[in-house]
Structures are given as structure tokens and as C-alpha cells.
Amino acid sequence: MLLGVSLSFIDEEIAHDFRSHMANDLEIQDDLPFQHRHWRLQRVGWWVIACILAAGLLGLFGHHPLSRTTAQTQDGTLLVTYDRFGRATSDAEVILTVTPTEQEEGTFRVWFDSDYLEPCG
Amino acid sequence: MDAIVRGFMMYLFLLVLFRIAGRRTLGQMTNFDFVLLLIISEATQNAMIGNDFSVTNGILVILSLVGLDIGFSLLKQRFPVLNRHLDGLPLVLVEQGRPVQALMRKSRVDEQDILFSAREKHGLERMEQIKYAVLETNGGISIIPKAE
Numbered sequence: 001m002l003l004g005v006s007l008s009f010i011d012e013e014i015a016h017d018f019r020s021h022m023a024n025d026l027e028i029q030d031d032l033p034f035q036h037r038h039w040r041l042q043r044v045g046w047w048v049i050a051c052i053l054a055a056g057l058l059g060l061f062g063h064h065p066l067s068r069t070t071a072q073t074q075d076g077t078l079l080v081t082y083d084r085f086g087r088a089t090s091d092a093e094v095i096l097t098v099t100p101t102e103q104e105e106g107t108f109r110v111w112f113d114s115d116y117l118e119p120c121g
Numbered sequence: 122m123d124a125i126v127r128g129f130m131m132y133l134f135l136l137v138l139f140r141i142a143g144r145r146t147l148g149q150m151t152n153f154d155f156v157l158l159l160i161i162s163e164a165t166q167n168a169m170i171g172n173d174f175s176v177t178n179g180i181l182v183i184l185s186l187v188g189l190d191i192g193f194s195l196l197k198q199r200f201p202v203l204n205r206h207l208d209g210l211p212l213v214l215v216e217q218g219r220p221v222q223a224l225m226r227k228s229r230v231d232e233q234d235i236l237f238s239a240r241e242k243h244g245l246e247r248m249e250q251i252k253y254a255v256l257e258t259n260g261g262i263s264i265i266p267k268a269e
Binding site for chain 1: 187188
């Protein structure tokens with residue numbers, strides 16, 4: 001019986017298994033080295049998934065208490081609470097806290113820069 | 122973060138729920154079972170996606186479900202005892218052509234279900250032709266016919 005020897009991997013799990021095919025009299029298109037490479041790639045993929053989920057849980061994708069941050073004007077009359085990271089085609093919550101300097105009744109106006117509003121649509 | 126947390130919660134909830142509901146709930150699909158499955162998936166989606174229709178949210182929800190699934194499969198590999206808790210165990214319901222009534226009652230399987238499976242899988246005609254009938258962990262009934 002002729003066994004194919006593959007030297008393209010160093011994985012200790014298959015150190016004892018250098019065959020490139022399993023059953024020799026079976027009409028089947030198997031390829032063990034390819035399968036082992038694929039399994040290695042799969043495990044890399046699993047770590048990528050774990051990293052993405054960890055990043056999401058730590059706030060890198062927004063909608064997270066840790067990704068909220070604030071900006072305040074010099075005199076403290078306007079406090080803006082916003083999300084550091086946004087998502088396209090999704091809502092972004094911006095909280096404006098206005099502390100007027102005079103305790104009078106009336107209306108206050110907030111001005112938005114058109115550069116800020118334009119990309120938001 | 123909410124996408125991931127919601128994904129995890131719905132996965133775990135459905136996992137526990139279908140262990141409690143019993144494996145026959147989705148095992149043999151009648152038309153009604155199929156519709157029920159669709160409605161459940163609709164309700165699940167609403168709970169997980171919410172009103173955030175961004176690609177980011179979709180990807181995070183799906184990754185959290187698939188990631189947890191992979192995690193559980195690896196956990197089951199390392200701790201085989203988890204298999205019986207998460208997936209259940211098979212159950213022999215018919216021995217040598219004689220149904221075990223007590224077990225069938227408890228698992229809510231009746232003789233017609235077993236005969237249906239016997240016809241479907243082996244073209245068997247009568248209960249006496251069944252050597253063993255097993256309720257498998259996926260809710261299906263496997264039939265071992267008597268040797269002729």
C-alpha cells in the first residue's frame with residue numbers, strides 16, 4: 001500500500017498520522033492535509049469570534065455604559081452625553097443637559113452645526 | 122453590548138425551555154409544528170434585534186449565538202457529563218414487539234407515533250415486526266426491525 005506523506009504541517013495532534021487519504025479502495029475525494037489545515041483555520045476563526053464578542057462586551061461597538069462619554073461647555077450651561085462609537089443605520093442617543101445661568105422661565109434654543117446634521121440624514 | 126447580552130440570554134432561555142418542553146415538541150414536524158417554529162423564531166428575533174437594524178447589531182447577535190453554540194460544544198467535549206444534561210439520553214420504548222406503556226406515557230409518545238416511524242423508515246406493518254424502538258435525543262424515533 002502506498003501512503004502519501006505530507007510535510008506541510010507540524011501540528012502535534014496529527015504527528016502520528018501522515019496519510020493524505022484514509023480508505024485506499026474507496027472512491028472518495030478526501031484530503032487529510034487539507035482537512036487539518038482547515039481545522040487550524042477554524043480554530044483561528046473561533047478566537048476571532050471570541051475577540052469580537054469580548055470587544056463588544058467591553059463597549060467597542062457602542063450601546064454600552066462604558067462607551068458613553070460627556071462634553072461640557074466652558075461655563076457649564078450645556079452638557080452633552082453621547083456614545084463614543086456609533087452604528088450605521090441605527091439610532092444614536094445624544095442627551096443634552098441644559099443648566100441655565102438665570103433661574104427665569106422662558107425658552108432656550110439649541111443650535112446644531114449643519115456639518116453635524118448633514119451626514120445623519 | 123446589549124446585542125451580545127440579548128443574544129446570550131435568548132440562547133440560554135431557548136436551551137432551557139426546550140429541555141423542559143420535552144424532546145417531542147419539535148421532533149416530528151407536522152404542519153402545525155412547522156408554523157409554531159416560525160412563530161417562535163419571529164418572537165426570538167424581535168427580542169434580540171429590537172429596533173436596531175444596523176449590520177453591526179445583526180452581526181453581533183449572530184456571533185453571540187454561534188459563539189455560545191461553539192462554546193457549549195467544546196464544553197461538552199471536555200466534560201462529557203454535560204451531554205446528558207444539555208441533550209438528554211435515548212430511551213427504549215419498544216422491546217421485542219412489546220411497547221413499554223409506562224415509559225411511553227411519561228415521554229408522551231403513543232403507539233401510532235412509533236408505527237408511523239416504523240412505516241416511514243422500514244416499511245414495517247405491525248408492532249410485532251419491531252425489535253426495538255428508541256426515542257432519540259433529537260426527538261426522532263429510530264426503529265430496529267426484527268430479523269426475518
